[in-house]
Amino acid sequence: MSGLSQALWVLLLGSLLGLELIGKVPPTLHTPLMSGANAISGITMLASLTLISRAGENPALLALGAASLAFALFNVVGGFLVTDRMLAMFSRKSSNRTSSNRKPRVER
Amino acid sequence: MSGLSQALWVLLLGSLLGLELIGKVPPTLHTPLMSGANAISGITMLASLTLISRAGENPALLALGAASLAFALFNVVGGFLVTDRMLAMFSRKSSNRTSSNRKPRVER
Amino acid sequence: MTLSTALAWAIDLLAVLLLALGLKGLSKVRSARSANGLAALAMGLAVLGLLIQQPLSAVAWLWIVIGSAVGGLAGLVMARRVPMTAMPETVALFNGCGGMASLLVALGVALFGAGEAGLVEGISIVISVFVGAITFTGSLVAMGKLQGWIDTPGWTQSQVRHGVNIALAVAALVGAFSLPADPAGAGLWLLLLAASLLGIGVTLPIGGADMPVVISLLNSYSGVAAAAAGFVVGSPLLIVAGAMVGAAGLILTQVMCTAMNRSLLNVLFGGALGGGGGGPVGGGGDEAGYTRITSCSAEECALALENAERVVFVPGYGLAVAQAQHALRELAKLLEANGTEVTYAIHPVAGRMPGHMNVLLAEADVPYEQLVEMDAINPEFPRTDVVIVLGANDVVNPDAKTDSSSPLYGMPVLEVDQARQVFVVKRSLGAGYAGIKNALFELPQTAMVFGDAKVVLNGLASELRDLGFGKKTAA
Amino acid sequence: MTLSTALAWAIDLLAVLLLALGLKGLSKVRSARSANGLAALAMGLAVLGLLIQQPLSAVAWLWIVIGSAVGGLAGLVMARRVPMTAMPETVALFNGCGGMASLLVALGVALFGAGEAGLVEGISIVISVFVGAITFTGSLVAMGKLQGWIDTPGWTQSQVRHGVNIALAVAALVGAFSLPADPAGAGLWLLLLAASLLGIGVTLPIGGADMPVVISLLNSYSGVAAAAAGFVVGSPLLIVAGAMVGAAGLILTQVMCTAMNRSLLNVLFGGALGGGGGGPVGGGGDEAGYTRITSCSAEECALALENAERVVFVPGYGLAVAQAQHALRELAKLLEANGTEVTYAIHPVAGRMPGHMNVLLAEADVPYEQLVEMDAINPEFPRTDVVIVLGANDVVNPDAKTDSSSPLYGMPVLEVDQARQVFVVKRSLGAGYAGIKNALFELPQTAMVFGDAKVVLNGLASELRDLGFGKKTAA
Numbered sequence A, B: 001m002s003g004l005s006q007a008l009w010v011l012l013l014g015s016l017l018g019l020e021l022i023g024k025v026p027p028t029l030h031t032p033l034m035s036g037a038n039a040i041s042g043i044t045m046l047a048s049l050t051l052i053s054r055a056g057e058n059p060a061l062l063a064l065g066a067a068s069l070a071f072a073l074f075n076v077v078g079g080f081l082v083t084d085r086m087l088a089m090f091s092r093k094s095s096n097r098t099s100s101n102r103k104p105r106v107e108r
Numbered sequence C, D: 001m002t003l004s005t006a007l008a009w010a011i012d013l014l015a016v017l018l019l020a021l022g023l024k025g026l027s028k029v030r031s032a033r034s035a036n037g038l039a040a041l042a043m044g045l046a047v048l049g050l051l052i053q054q055p056l057s058a059v060a061w062l063w064i065v066i067g068s069a070v071g072g073l074a075g076l077v078m079a080r081r082v083p084m085t086a087m088p089e090t091v092a093l094f095n096g097c098g099g100m101a102s103l104l105v106a107l108g109v110a111l112f113g114a115g116e117a118g119l120v121e122g123i124s125i126v127i128s129v130f131v132g133a134i135t136f137t138g139s140l141v142a143m144g145k146l147q148g149w150i151d152t153p154g155w156t157q158s159q160v161r162h163g164v165n166i167a168l169a170v171a172a173l174v175g176a177f178s179l180p181a182d183p184a185g186a187g188l189w190l191l192l193l194a195a196s197l198l199g200i201g202v203t204l205p206i207g208g209a210d211m212p213v214v215i216s217l218l219n220s221y222s223g224v225a226a227a228a229a230g231f232v233v234g235s236p237l238l239i240v241a242g243a244m245v246g247a248a249g250l251i252l253t254q255v256m257c258t259a260m261n262r263s264l265l266n267v268l269f270g271g272a273l274g275g276g277g278g279g280p281v282g283g284g285g286d287e288a289g290y291t292r293i294t295s296c297s298a299e300e301c302a303l304a305l306e307n308a309e310r311v312v313f314v315p316g317y318g319l320a321v322a323q324a325q326h327a328l329r330e331l332a333k334l335l336e337a338n339g340t341e342v343t344y345a346i347h348p349v350a351g352r353m354p355g356h357m358n359v360l361l362a363e364a365d366v367p368y369e370q371l372v373e374m375d376a377i378n379p380e381f382p383r384t385d386v387v388i389v390l391g392a393n394d395v396v397n398p399d400a401k402t403d404s405s406s407p408l409y410g411m412p413v414l415e416v417d418q419a420r421q422v423f424v425v426k427r428s429l430g431a432g433y434a435g436i437k438n439a440l441f442e443l444p445q446t447a448m449v450f451g452d453a454k455v456v457l458n459g460l461a462s463e464l465r466d467l468g469f470g471k472k473t474a475a
């Protein structure tokens, strides 16, 4: 079995798995799910790292790889953090009971 | 990427897919699903065919392959037919309305 | 990549897609039947893809035709002939043969070196032989127990069996490790023998009633064996399909256990359970512990039926054992002809295989609309005049709702205790599958009608005819 | 297989497992947050697996540290700083950068030949560049439109745009086909340029309100770009993860479309929709067609609130635009201090992004228990005294239930027309996202309170204070 045919199998199965994994998502989770999936797509940083590791002494290639890595990590770090921030908002259960009894804040 | 590592990827992804595919099965479908999945596991007949094709002139190997093929096909043909028979029973909707008005059969 | 390789690859891809769709569809009532067809189509495609790719000699074709003819025909006849109620044992037989097929392929490769001789192939051969042999012998034992051909020997219920099985597993391991040195030598045969015995040793102690779970598990194994065979011959399609079935089978096994309120570990290592589980003619067991039992004759029961406007029949395992579905249908017809409203309450795990009651009653031509699922019929019991429980026990046990110490606790049951009058038809005060007392039998509205389900049903029907029922329709 | 390869492989395997679990968990409320953490962990593992396997020179490490520091820090700051309500544009920006990363890798390999030069690699490079560029420019345009930086030019609403986009696609194709002959030549730049412009050309005509869908689609594309990059550098992990995200994104896009009652094709090729969709300051539109409108002042509304026992607020897109969530919270506190029961009715697609209202009100410290989902609050409306609709329109349109010719028909809505009195706070009789009339406004129990949501809410609060509300708490 050739390498290509196998890589295509991996592609096919990964796609099928992706299709199956997302079932019924309640609308409130659409944005966090979108943003979480987006963070995962920053996995392309693996390719950036590979590029750097293969660059040898070629400065242009190194710079290109580093730029690519920066973009990817921006996506990954920002994506996961922002998703977490959102999800924290959604699940803040009854922790505000007290705050609702606080003195009204001065309006801005 | 080596052939083995890829084959293992295929194995992993196939398993994950299998885990995802079966979700909530109503109990009445357990037996047909079991029997259908069983028929699919007869896919091993592909291995039997490969064995025969590689047997060359070796009669023992040919016979072994043919026996394996017979077992596998027994599984496949029988499995699918029996599943179909069962599922036909489950979905016989209101087609018996008439038969319930037929004259009572003589008891055996 | 030549054109035929590309084509074969595309076909393989399509086949996997269809197989996945098939498995998915099989778990939904609406799509199940067409999904089964889809999966069958996928198998055909897969074979086509293989044949395109591999040139075959005339001799090879000859053997293929012979093998296919024998296997296919046998499968066809078997599938047509076997009675609906024998489904679990039939599936077990098919499944065992699937395992045997993987085993034979691995043997062929090992004995005649018809593949590459790497470490991966070696490991794959070991797995194929081991899992294939267990699947084969285990399935045959499961079938034998379900058919009542094989009893549960006493020693298998003691702790001895664990020792025996561990010894067998070690022997298999020894055989496996000596394989690389001599692929076609004694190690192979040791592995084969030990694995075969292990399949028997593991399945034999399990009660007949737990067999559907075991078969489902063995089915998952045969998927694993197929995937291993895929490694042996180097076919990604086989690996994927085998892995898919293996994983799906595992999930199904788990789902089945949950449905009947047991844990998988308990099924596998807990030994046979309940009195009625030993075989299709089981029953009996511990009759002690009941006080306040009312029993009545078929005649009294018939009188109650005469005056009832709404009657619900609750079929259970005992009805299946007594093969009384046709007698039940006759009785129901008499009542219906008299204007009585008749329905059947179907509990999802009544009987010994999932869907057992649907299949059983469908076989006796009971109209589909009269089969009512548990959730739909439970609210109806309070306005039901007479409930007749026919060889059912656990599925009508009210303790499942109220007594948290009961092994059934948490399992949803048919709430027949809500009805005005309940008759329980069974041969004795023996326990059911779970082997426990049933509080229903002692309730004031309950009366026991002792006897074989078929005999009692026929008796009821003739009592009703004596009361003038069925005259009109018979005319 | 050396030890480090085996280890790296096991790590990769684990990473994919965790990624799958993460994606799955993200679609369920309970598990979402921990699933996000799981996915992040998986990414870390994947990097670890790679670093174990690939020996890196000191220079390489230097560049890696620089790149990581810049990207990581920027991401951290951005994620902390950005206001909750700007989530869609933030996700768009992140997403565009992901596409850019794949694009840069492919460029590097193409220009400097840092990979094998087979046909597969060639095709993968083309796909990476093409999809990566579209993702990048498309996401930036989407962000610009959501921020209100970019308008929808008139010509993009005509059929001309289809011609332009087709021309760009053809140009990209030409570039792609000339690649094999000269991987680092003009063809590459043509492909890059055409794809970048295509990303703009496709996204520009789409209305700002449809942007969440577009971003989700582009997100799916960036998964595809990652998978293509996986082929370029030969990493199965990358292929799997990219494919998974690509497919999951596609499903999510579909689910989102369904939730807002539109078809994907319509979103992509139908042009901008509705008056309020152009940007966050949108609004206005067709005011004709209403008769029998009752309008009232904030004072009258305050009087009604004074006498109400149960008040439900219905926030919508207009509340978000007016940034009036804090004003709303203050008003609610006044009412609560007076013993009035206050809840908020949350429609799943109120606002311009899914979950918009939850986030908005959570930001203003509204207690979580007072946010009631549509299905839970609909039965409550008949026993509600006063409903105040705040910049919501489509989500309270009763035509969605009754008028099968309405574009909203079939979308579940908040049944505020069941309440005793309804006040609708908006600036005009302008339409909402769907651009249609709202039968609610003409009902006898409805009164319009015209004005910016924040201004009206502040007005209501001061009216209530004049009526003596809030004295006790303020003391």
Ligand SMILES: NC(=O)c1ccc[n+]([C@@H]2O[C@H](COP(=O)([O-])OP(=O)(O)OC[C@H]3O[C@@H](n4cnc5c(N)ncnc54)[C@H](OP(=O)(O)O)[C@@H]3O)[C@@H](O)[C@H]2O)c1
Pocket (backbone or CB within 6 Å): C209, C210, C211, C212, C259, C260, C261, C276, C282, C283, C284, C315, C316, C317, C318, C319, C321, C322, C348, C349, C350, C351, C352, C353, C354, C355, C356, C390, C391, C392, C393, C394, C395, C396, C425, C426, C427, C428, C429, C430, C431, C432, C433, C434, C451, C452, C453, C454
């Ligand atoms: N459906 C499945 O897939 C499946 C699979 C495995 C296990 N189970 C388990 O099996 C049980 C099913 O409940 P169930 O209520 O149907 O059956 P049950 O609880 O096993 O009770 C069956 C009863 O039928 C009586 N019986 C046996 N032979 C009879 C005959 N010839 N005539 C009349 N009565 C006869 C027995 O009592 P006598 O001996 O006194 O006659 C016995 O009490 C559940 O516990 C379920 O979890 C189900």
Ligand SMILES: NC(=O)c1ccc[n+]([C@@H]2O[C@H](COP(=O)([O-])OP(=O)(O)OC[C@H]3O[C@@H](n4cnc5c(N)ncnc54)[C@H](OP(=O)(O)O)[C@@H]3O)[C@@H](O)[C@H]2O)c1
Pocket (backbone or CB within 6 Å): D209, D210, D211, D212, D259, D260, D261, D276, D282, D283, D284, D315, D316, D317, D318, D319, D321, D322, D348, D349, D350, D351, D352, D353, D354, D355, D356, D390, D391, D392, D393, D394, D395, D396, D425, D426, D427, D428, D429, D430, D431, D432, D433, D434, D451, D452, D453, D454
């Ligand atoms: N949630 C999502 O994910 C999402 C994504 C895309 C689209 N959508 C769609 O967006 C719609 C959401 O419905 P909705 O009821 O929330 O909003 P809507 O139907 O778009 O109506 C918003 C209303 O707010 C008013 N408004 C605008 N600015 C205002 C201000 N400063 N003060 C007071 N009122 C103001 C506007 O009327 P005036 O101009 O008269 O003030 C407009 O009628 C649905 O059709 C949904 O399908 C939702």
